[in-house]
Amino acid sequence: MNAATTGAPAIAPEAGFAVWLDENAEAIDTSPQPAAAVLPQLGRAGLLRVGVPAALGGAGGTTVDAVESIAAVARHSLAAAFVFWGQRAFIEYLLQSENEALRTRWLPPLLAGEHAGATGLSNAMKYLSAIEPLQMNARPLDGTPTRFALNGALPWITNLRREGFVVAAAFDRSDGAPPAIFAVPHDAPGVRRSDDLDLIALRASNTAALELENVVLDDGWLIAADARAFLVRARPAFLGLQCGMSIGLARRALEAVRASSPAVRAALEDDATSAAQRLDVLTRRLYDGMTSGAFVAAPAASFEVRIGLAEVVADAVQLEVQACGGRGYLRTSGAEANSGVARRAREAAFVPIVTPSLVQLKNQLAAHRRSNAA
Structure with a gap:
């Protein structure tokens, strides 16, 4: 499936970008x-506006179109697509939030790529699936539920841009109210960003740990007062946008196989055709589930798609490694170099561990099957 089949507005990166x-x-x-x-490059290319209503400053289209945009960027750089995903996921939270004032304030700089939006909700998504407890706490101040002291730490968040960010995070409430989701600005007193994590790849993704110590915010920063209900609605977009990285990376690897010599293509044709067909089927399942809303009531179906796409990525990149041969181990630059195959092998190694990881999703599916059997 390509951008044309989705009716998407201006999905592919413009030539200069x-x-x-x-x-x-x-x-x-x-x-x-x-x-x-x-991030500014993504903003100037207009890609952050795809799937956002024109009335809110976007380019129109749907969240599926935003997935295709992320896939288009991932063909060139998974690290850039990872940043794109974090930004676009935060934008999606604002689109689904009932806090109109927060949306009005933050959408313009986020859509322009002038300010970073980070999704610190990986912990919350695992909480939603009973994988781990929430790691953040909100304590009401002054005896009213309008001002809160926020505390806690998250070990891994992408797009914590040093030039400025706002991050979404879920907080347990010490007063017994349902957990809530806040947007936390980087410059609030008590917000501490660590140095960049020492990753083996994706090193320009502004990925760091975050610690909050008595950060005081009022309810004007609330994305959702009921985190669980909000997360159930937002999870299909969270996972779907994430899947755009896998779709784009797999497409690029399979294109490289098709561009190899006739002898190599003949040797790999059956496996490459199988991978391409699986990729197309899974992409259609993803888009159908997102468009119909089926993934809200049946999240296990979206987990299966995410797992399947990760497996296709692994197969596609391995086929590209085979097609490239020993050239893939050369560190030289230029047309005779590996043309990115070594980088894509590193990128593919990251796909299974993006939160929620494949291990976590497989455990959730196993639990789901046991529950159905019982």
């Missing part, structure tokens, strides 16, 4: 130096 991605993909993956440039 695509060239910039290709020229900088290796550096974005291996060095933190380009970190400041990635």
Whole structure:
């Protein structure tokens, strides 16, 4: 499936941005130096506006179109697509929030790529699936539920841009009320960002740990007063946008196989055709589930798609490694180099561990099957 089949508005990166991605993909993956440039480039390319209503400053279209946009970027750089996912997921939270004032304030700089939005809800998604407890706490101040002291720590959040960010996080309530989701600005007193995590790849993704110590915010920063109900609605978009990274990476690897020599293509044709067919089937299942709303009531179906796409990525990149042969182990630059196959092998290794990881999703599916059997 390509952008044309979804009716998406301006999904593929414009030519100048695509060239910039290709020229900088290796550096974005291996060095933190380009970190400041990635988000503004996404903003200038207009990709952050895809799937956002025109009335709110977007380019129109649907969340499925936003998934295709992330896939288009992932063809060039998974690290850039990872940043795109974090930003677009936060934008999606604002679109689904009932807090109109928060949305009005933050959408313009987020859509322009002038300010970073980070999704610190990986812990919350695991909480929703009973994988782990919430790691953040909100304590009402002054005896009223309008001002809160926020405390806790999250060990891994992407798109914590040093130039400025706002992060979504879920908090247990010490007063017994349902957990809530807050947007936390980087410059609130008590917010501490760690140094960038020492990742083996995706190093320009502004990925760091976050600690909150008595951060005082009022209810104007609430994304959702009932975290569980909100997360159930938002999870299909959270996972769907995440799947865009897998779709794009798999497409790029299979394109490389198709562009190899006739002898290599003949040797790998059956496996490559099988992978391409599985990719198309899973992509259609993803888009159908997101469009129909089926994934809200049946999240296990979205877990199966996410697992299947990760498996296709692994197969597709291995096929590209085979097609490239020994050339993939050369560190030289230029047309005779590996053309990104080594980077895509590193990128593919990351796909299974993106939260929720494949292990966590498989455990959830096993629990779901046991429950159905009982």
